[in-house]
Amino acid sequence: MHHVLRRLIAASATLILLLSPDAAQAQATMTITGRVTSNGQPLGGTQIGIVELSAGAVTDQQGRYSFIIDPARASKPVSLLARSIGYRPIRRSITLSAGRSEQNFELEKDVLNLETVVTTGVSDATSQKKTTFAVAAVDNAQIKEAPASSPLGALAGRVAGASVTAVNGEPGSAPRIRLRGPTSLTGSQDPLIIVDGTISRLSLADINSEDIERIEVIKGAAASSLYGSDAANGVVQIFTKRGAALAAGQTSVTVRNEYGSNDLRKTVPNNFSHPYKVTAAGEFARDANGNRVQEDDKISDNSYPKVFDQLGNVFRSGQFMTNYISVGQRNEKSNFNASFQNSKDQGIANLLSGYNRQNFRMNLDLELHPKLDLQTGAFYGQSKADASDDSSGDAFFGLRFLEPNIDLLENNPNGTPYKAAIRQTPASGNVSNPLYNWSNIQSLNDRNRFTGTLKVRYRPFQWLTYEANTNFDRGSRELRRYVPLGYIGSTGTVSKGNISSDVDQ
Incomplete structure (x- = not known):
């Protein structure tokens, strides 16, 4: 009887173990949990992980984290790293063993940004x-x-050795950047631009700076040794928000x-x-052909009888407005x-409508499997600009030759x-009235741009990672110009007008 009872007890114990594999597994695994704070406040978004095993978690809004690891994966002490952007990381040595281990961290602000992590020119994220x-x-x-207004403009005054200058004052134009001064007399001096892993040959005026997470810059010969001859003038890598x-x-x-x-500053x-010679009445003395007669000494010492504020007529105080909204979430x-983003810049040129731009961006990261993840992103931007025609004899070029006695606001004979x-x-003969040109000539500059990125990363083993990515960056620009019939030139000649269109893709 006792023999039968012992068998029943043994069979029952075996059945309980078979029905409770989680309990057995819990005994064979290690749960690392804890809380990350800074000045006593929870620090969400902190990355906690074991460096040697590429395992870890991210803290929630209360600063708490938890992840499970198999102690058999390491036979010696490992490093538990806590890192958050803008804070000094903490590395702690722990020994893996079955059970539960609570590891709390108190991170300090990295005021001098000495622990900033960069990825440009290195195979993995590395401390700067x-x-x-x-x-x-x-x-x-x-x-x-x-x-x-553009990513390159965000570098002005923030990167040593980087010179950021405006190409022109036209709204929507991207500035020019030079790293460590000019490098060539005839060749290109532009650095290599990389946006989310995509080498960009297009203007960065289409991208708004609010979408940028960080910008990394490499100057000098190091850039060429890492990225080839395209980077002889340096590398500027832009990472957008995720x-x-x-x-x-x-x-x-x-x-x-x-x-x-x-406003026009100076x-x-x-x-x-x-x-020129003047009469007793203060008017210009003229010859038989109606031309003004110069003084024998050709010295400009005679005052104009009446002058006008031409710059005040041509330029104005131009308003600009930017509306931006972004939504981010992590699960x-x-x-x-x-x-x-919607951006509008009226510009300071009178009578022109200025520059208007709309941008949309979407970045998505997915963990399809513990060993497989996917990153994708899409960007679309469009802009319209009422461009000023500054070709020879027009607009600002002609304004430089105007004499101050000309009234630009005066009506024509018609x-x-x-x-x-x-x-x-x-x-x-280069003189012209910019106000007349802008009120009659339509010069439009329309731009469209689409960018797509896709990256897949597969880690079959701890020491092996496969990575594949594809990128797409395409832009188009259309310049349209309309000169109406009856357009009057600066000498009074009337033209038949013309229409032109130039598409660049």
Whole structure:
């Protein structure tokens, strides 16, 4: 009887173990949990992981984290690393053993950004101070203090040795960047531009700076040794925002509205004297052909009887406005960030409507399997600009030759506004009335751009990673110009007008 009872007890114990594999598995695994804080406040979005095993987790909004690891994967102490952007990382040595281990961290602010992580020119994320070459980094915290209209503008005054200058004052134009000064007399001096892993040959004026997570810059010969001859003038790599920086389960909504005005800051004083003879009534003395007669000494010491504020007529105080919204979210196995921006810059040129741009961006990360993840992104931007025609004899070029006694607001003989026939002989034939040109000539610049990225990463083993990516960046620009029938030139001649269109893809 006792023998039968012992068999029943043994069979029951075996059955319980078979029905409870989780309990047996829990005894064979190690759960690492804890909380990350800074100045006593929870620090969400902190990455906690074991460096040697490529395993870990991200803290939630309360700063808590937890992940399970098999102790058999390591026979010696391993490093548990806690890292968050803008904070000094902490590395702690632990020994893996079955059961539960609580590891709490208190991170300190990295005021000097000595522990900034960069990826440009290295195979994996590396601390900036550990790279064998100089990598300058500008993060979103610096950019959002004073966002520029383009990514390159965000580098102005923030990267040593980088010169950022405006090509022209036209709204929507991208600035020019030079790293460590000019490098060639005849060749290109532009650095290699990389946006989310895509080498870009198009203008960065289509991308808004609010979408940027960080910018990394490599200057000098190091860039060429890492990226080839295309990077002889340096490398500028731009990373746009993703949801990976958020805490687990966190949703972030950003709304930004900006309004301001642009003005003509400085002007060169005009010359209000002329070298022509004048009559007793103060009018110009003219010869038989109606031309003004110069003084024998040809010295400009005679004052114009009447002068006008031509720069005040041509330029104005132009308003600009930017509306931006972004939504980001991070879940257990996915994260995304989507944004939309509307930007309008009236410009300072009177009568022109300026520049208008709309951008949409979407970045998505997915963990399809513990060993397989996917990153994808899409960007579409369109812009329209009422461009000023600054070709020879027009707009600003002609404004430089105007004499101060010409009234640009005077009507033409046919009653239309802004006097066109303003040439005074003898004088340069390049003179023109910009106001008349802008009110009659339509010069439009339309741009469209689409960018797509896809990256797949597969890790079959701890020491082996396969990575495949494809990128697409395509833009088009259409320049349209319409000169109406009856257009009056600066000498009073009437043209038949013309229509032209130039498409660049």
